Amino acid sequence: MSLQIILIIAQKELRDALRNRWFLLYTIAFVALSLAFSYLALAGAGIVGFAGFGRTAASLINLVLLIIPLMALTVGAQSLAGEQEKSTLSYLLAQPVSRVEIFLGKYLGLALSLLASLTLGFGISGVVIALGGAGAVDPLAYVLLVGLAFLLSLTMLSVGLLVSAFTRKASVAVGIGLFLWLLFVFFGDLGMMGTAMALRVPIANLFLLSLSNPLQVFKMMAILDIQSTLDILGPAGLYAMRKYGDGLYSLLLGVLLLWILLPGLLAYARLAAKNDF
């Protein structure tokens, strides 16, 4: 396995992403919306003297939850299936490079392209927030929020790649990706809400259930990052704080890493075993 080959493939993947219209559209939407949110957050700054970072961060979290999974899932889903459809994948496989290198290179390239959109969006809105005097009291919280959003995008990228590894056509893969997006962003949570109401699920179980959704896990970590308590999440949040204490953050991080590793490994296993091009 050669790092240089991985980097070359990553660079090629990154270049493809920058040419991808969907990717550009999502990036522009993300940057524009985060800019709009941070600008709106400044509206109150004149009254208090500065704006509350908590509320700004809350709307940024909301935005990340909406757009980043969409971006990562579609980019990931398009990746392998798209190359297979265009037959460039078999061309690549015919080169003296291993499948691990191809997979890692692709993953790295896509991850970097997602990181570029995230840092662009958060960077521009960060400048607006800072100049407007609405920044975080602890500026590192903002950077950590970007890091967490990046982790979230990696989970969705892994899931997207998994979809991609098991489909032959890019359009099908993207369709499944969009369906998964709906599932992660809306239906999963709505289903859990309905279950909680209908069955009066105990909060301990509800909390564990919510860990099945990486978006919820990201949200909890982001809230812990900004407020260092889950008070805002009501009884379930208080339960989690009481039950897991200082280990809560590590637990959540572990869940996110599992969501990155497991689908990623499965996707690679599929690519490694694939013979029908």
Next chain:
Amino acid sequence: MRSLIFGLALALGLLIIALPAAGQQDAFDLHAAMAAAQPGDTIRVPAGVYPGPLVITQAVTLIGEGWPVIAGTGKGDVITVEAADVTLRGFVIRNSGISLDRENAGLTGLAPRLTIEESRFEDVLFGIYLKQAHDSVIRGNTILSKDLDIARRGDGIRLWYSSNVLVESNLVSGSRDVIMWFSSDCTVRDNIVENGRYGLHFMYSDNQVIEHNILRDNSVGIYLMYSRDLLLRQNLLTGNNGPSGYGVGVKDVDNLHATGNRMVGNRVGIYIDNSPRDPAATLLAERNLVAYNQIGLEIQPLTKRNTYTHNVFLENGEQVALTTGGQLSGNHWSREGQGNFWSDYAGFDADGNQIGDIPYKSQSLYESLMATYPELRLFQLSPASDALDMAAKAFPLFQPKPRMADEHPLMAPPTLPEVPGLTPPPTLANLLLALVLLALALFILAFGTGNVMRKT
């Protein structure tokens, strides 16, 4: 060699400890001076460490010069004032006992017209405890509690049946409460209370003026209970969080007038519980700023006769919440055609009179569900909760009845009186980090578009 150095160090240390004690304790015997004093005398106490407990039985004025220390023994009270008209100024009072049921205090005042000023209380269970010490003054003191679990701490300041007391410009940090029990006609102003349980706590204490205080990082900023005729003016309440965190909690209070206060970044900005309870009484909140709290105003659904006017409700997670769901009635959300400013008001002002033409309604399916099913708070900030509200707007069948309606919402925030004490975030550090993020983005883009790898 090592033992020689050790011996020298030990000798030096002993010398340092012994010198002040030897030099000053001999020069002035506090207990003898107290015993010899006549009522009305002024005793100047030079710097030094004086052993407690000290019991003051004459109407004397004690003035500490160079921060003399009255050191308790770690048992009982440090200073007890049994005579009226005593003044203490400029002392360090430390090391009381830790017995909560005996209420060990730095200073216990048992007689009227006590003045305690410009003193420091350290390592005391209760700080200043006044029992039937009417017309006293507590001014300019710093009170630091013992480093105990919050349930085992005492109150920084406690008034017990002590009317007409002035509590002014004190700093109380890490104690339990600053509490007034059965103490009417007090003025509490310009104090800072932080890292305690209830910053200011009023129990059965009528006719209070509470103004210009800063209450930060307590469990509850100001908790008003079972009292009447309170004026709450231009206080700052910030960072009062935790499972039952409130900026201002109002329980069974009649005739509260809250004006010019700022509740910023608390769990709940204002919490109203059965206030007013007297059918003839009211509650008036005007020109308060309620901003960036998780819940701006939380009210028990049976609350009546509250009036809210010219308040600013800015970017609270929930602007108005009802404790167990339902609708509010019998309250006024405007006065003389002037309502409040709501940052989420989505109306218009066609006639240009600065009053919105359609009412502000607090109405959200998700928030109503959260009131009935608190466990659903787990899904706060997630897009699914927004989707619920959007669906409810699209299909009014699911839309809950509005919890309250402000018929005359203000289009622009009214001018509010100044409340100092909020620290703005560090602009430069935030800006630099944002630029670092942008640089990272550009670096990745450069890597993606460049030919760096091909050359090698």
